[in-house]
Amino acid sequence: MSINRELLDILACPKCKGDIYLNDSGDGLICDKCKLIYEIKDDIPIMLIEKAKPVTP
Amino acid sequence: MKDKKLDEQVAEGLIQQFGAMDVISSWLPFDYTEYYQSEMGAPLFRRMFSFKELIDQGALANIKTVTNSIEEKYCTNNKRLVNIDPGYMLPSRFVLATGKNYAHRIYIGKGIYADLTLIYTKGEFTTLPWTYPDYAAKHMLAYLLMVRKKYISDYKNKFSGKNE
Numbered sequence: 001m002s003i004n005r006e007l008l009d010i011l012a013c014p015k016c017k018g019d020i021y022l023n024d025s026g027d028g029l030i031c032d033k034c035k036l037i038y039e040i041k042d043d044i045p046i047m048l049i050e051k052a053k054p055v056t057p
Numbered sequence: 058m059k060d061k062k063l064d065e066q067v068a069e070g071l072i073q074q075f076g077a078m079d080v081i082s083s084w085l086p087f088d089y090t091e092y093y094q095s096e097m098g099a100p101l102f103r104r105m106f107s108f109k110e111l112i113d114q115g116a117l118a119n120i121k122t123v124t125n126s127i128e129e130k131y132c133t134n135n136k137r138l139v140n141i142d143p144g145y146m147l148p149s150r151f152v153l154a155t156g157k158n159y160a161h162r163i164y165i166g167k168g169i170y171a172d173l174t175l176i177y178t179k180g181e182f183t184t185l186p187w188t189y190p191d192y193a194a195k196h197m198l199a200y201l202l203m204v205r206k207k208y209i210s211d212y213k214n215k216f217s218g219k220n221e
Contacts, residue, residue: 006196007200007203009196010082010200011082011200012104014080019083044206044210047079047080048077048109
């Protein structure tokens with residue numbers, strides 16, 4: 001994972017502007033409120049609502 | 058801003074003018090200066106937004122006049138409720154627009170000056186003698202580094218014909 005702690009602390013969900021966190025596999029950022037996952041590609045989180053995927057249980 | 062509830066309306070106004078946002082920060086305390094407190098009260102908070110659409114750096118003065126007009130919408134008794142500082146990111150530097158003239162700032166028209174806030178050298182952002190301390194803070198630098206990385210990727214993809 002190359003998303004550092006400072007970055008995780010400061011990024012917000014573009015939809016609800018709430019907190020996000022790194023998923024277990026380290027390749028996505030999850031917003032629990034919106035139930036969306038933002039993919040991390042080439043170490044860059046894709047923070048676009050239209051590119052986010054629903055979190056699967 | 059002091060009233061976080063204004064965030065949604067202000068963000069919507071910015072989206073209408075500049076298109077979709079793609080990297081949004083969480084709320085950060087804005088407590089590095091008391092400059093805005095007499096106008097806006099305290100405590101103050103800030104958010105950083107970056108936009109999906111790449112812009113020409115020559116557009117900065119126009120962009121600042123647009124954000125000034127958005128600020129004017131949120132005024133009571135001639136006091137602003139929100140302050141918006143637009144800027145642009147190049148691989149080599151981060152530049153903010155301001156209406157305040159100082160020796161190190163370059164006039165770019167329409168009553169607006171460009172403030173060279175950070176330069177990128179040897180793999181990191183470097184502050185300058187006039188860089189405001191909030192732009193030198195760890196979290197801010199982490200955010201700006203990510204935005205820089207994303208813009209470089211977007212720029213390359215745009216000119217190589219990729220969608221992302």
